Amino acid sequence: MNVYDSERMIEALGGAGYEETSTPDDADMILLNTCHIREKAAEKVYSELGRFKHLKAQNPDLKIGVAGCVAQAEGQEIMRRQPLVDLVVGPQSYHRLPQMEAKTRDGQKAIDTDFPEEDKFDHLKDRPKARRAPAAFLTVQEGCDKFCAFCVVPYTRGAEVSRPGDKILTEARDLVERGVREITLLGQNVNAYHGVAPQGGEWSLSDLIWALNDVDGLERIRFTTSHPNDMTDDLIAAHGECEKLMPYLHLPVQSGSDKILKRMNRSHTAESYLKVIERIRAARPDILISGDFIVGFPEETDQDFEDTMELIRQVNYGQAFSFKYSTRPGTPAAERDQLPEDLKSERLYRLQALIAEQQQAIQDSMVGRDVSVLIEKAGRFEGQMVGKSEYLHAVHVLDQTIPVGEIVKVRITESNRNSLTGILAN
Numbered sequence: 074m075n076v077y078d079s080e081r082m083i084e085a086l087g088g089a090g091y092e093e094t095s096t097p098d099d100a101d102m103i104l105l106n107t108c109h110i111r112e113k114a115a116e117k118v119y120s121e122l123g124r125f126k127h128l129k130a131q132n133p134d135l136k137i138g139v140a141g142c143v144a145q146a147e148g149q150e151i152m153r154r155q156p157l158v159d160l161v162v163g164p165q166s167y168h169r170l171p172q173m174e175a176k177t178r179d180g181q182k183a184i185d186t187d188f189p190e191e192d193k194f195d196h197l198k199d200r201p202k203a204r205r206a207p208a209a210f211l212t213v214q215e216g217c218d219k220f221c222a223f224c225v226v227p228y229t230r231g232a233e234v235s236r237p238g239d240k241i242l243t244e245a246r247d248l249v250e251r252g253v254r255e256i257t258l259l260g261q262n263v264n265a266y267h268g269v270a271p272q273g274g275e276w277s278l279s280d281l282i283w284a285l286n287d288v289d290g291l292e293r294i295r296f297t298t299s300h301p302n303d304m305t306d307d308l309i310a311a312h313g314e315c316e317k318l319m320p321y322l323h324l325p326v327q328s329g330s331d332k333i334l335k336r337m338n339r340s341h342t343a344e345s346y347l348k349v350i351e352r353i354r355a356a357r358p359d360i361l362i363s364g365d366f367i368v369g370f371p372e373e374t375d376q377d378f379e380d381t382m383e384l385i386r387q388v389n390y391g392q393a394f395s396f397k398y399s400t401r402p403g404t405p406a407a408e409r410d411q412l413p414e415d416l417k418s419e420r421l422y423r424l425q426a427l428i429a430e431q432q433q434a435i436q437d438s439m440v441g442r443d444v445s446v447l448i449e450k451a452g453r454f455e456g457q458m459v460g461k462s463e464y465l466h467a468v469h470v471l472d473q474t475i476p477v478g479e480i481v482k483v484r485i486t487e488s489n490r491n492s493l494t495g496i497l498a499n
């Protein structure tokens with residue numbers, strides 16, 4: 074989502090005469106777009122800001138800003154701790170950047186961490202029609218009402234808000250006009266999407282996906298990130314029936330122990346999660362499942378961890394993101410007794426080894442198969458193009474004549490560590 078938001082900030086500031094530079098040394102404004110999910114996020118931002126001190130000394134007109142969830146969480150404190158910061162903007166206010174920038178030009182500090190009423194996506198209609206990469210993100214929903222005990226999202230991104238269906242369709246058509254063939258619908262809890270339908274009433278995520286399925290020129294649809302409890306019947310069915318919806322689902326579980334899931338306030342059990350996976354696979358047998366895991370959550374016993382390992386064996390993941398639990402100030406789990414670091418590390422090591430084994434086996438099983446690849450760019454080596462398969466595997470295609478944006482059938486000849494290699498299929 075921060076990639077998407079950064080692009081929108083560049084567009085918003087485009088109206089004030091700014092364009093992107095490739096290095097901070099050339100910049101008249103440096104905006105750090107921050108994420109609060111990782112450990113010690115705020116401290117990393119302060120240390121990063123310290124690195125810009127010499128640039129500000131060389132160019133007193135240089136403006137420095139902090140955006141994103143750390144800006145939202147820290148607010149005014151950022152300017153107190155690091156006076157070289159001119160501007161602090163939360164994720165709901167980046168459309169106000171031009172006004173904030175004008176204020177800083179007058180020598181004032183600008184801070185905006187509101188959750189404004191107006192639609193922050195409204196300025197998108199005025200953006201220049203520049204050509205885009207063939208795969209793009211599109212935010213459809215923000216915020217979360219679930220309040221998992223470890224997570225800051227409900228505090229930094231606020232309550233669940235879904236964008237109206239017609240605005241999403243307009244943005245999708247605009248992206249297609251600019252060369253986009255694949256759209257990943259984004260939301261912190263994307264499958265809880267419930268936007269106003271163009272004809273009135275409400276659209277669920279599957280309604281939105283079906284509407285996007287009819288957009289000419291758009292060839293692929295994905296969505297992320299989902300909560301198991303919001304995998305509704307219609308959304309599961311769409312995986313089997315909607316031609317443009319890709320066979321890939323990122324469905325975080327976090328733990329395989331019901332006790333820990335309860336302490337995490339996840340509101341699902343290991344069994345209900347496995348049921349969803351079973352139904353998704355019944356609808357789309359070849360779907361690749363990806364997940365998220367937190368290891369070493371407070372009170373996690375050896376048995377709880379073994380339950381997680383067992384769940385992983387049952388699901389067989391094609392990909393997963395896994396982390397040691399670390400505290401987020403202000404969240405309930407941060408107040409609890411913490412497990413020793415070395416125990417967490419040992420468990421994480423074992424879990425990642427199991428997932429890596431599954432991931433590699435699934436990737437290796439692609440050898441000899443034909444997959445469809447959306448070509449995204451030239452490969453690192455001469456004579457190669459690289460793109461993504463429908464299962465989101467990176468695929469190197471041994472043919473340099475295929476244009477970027479083309480979707481081609483590729484016969485997989487080789488499985489490497491993190492990618493596949495193939496040749497054009499007849």
Ligand code: SF4
Binds near residue numbers: 220221262
């Ligand atoms: S559902 Fe996801 S975004 Fe929402 S609180 Fe839980 S982890 Fe955070």
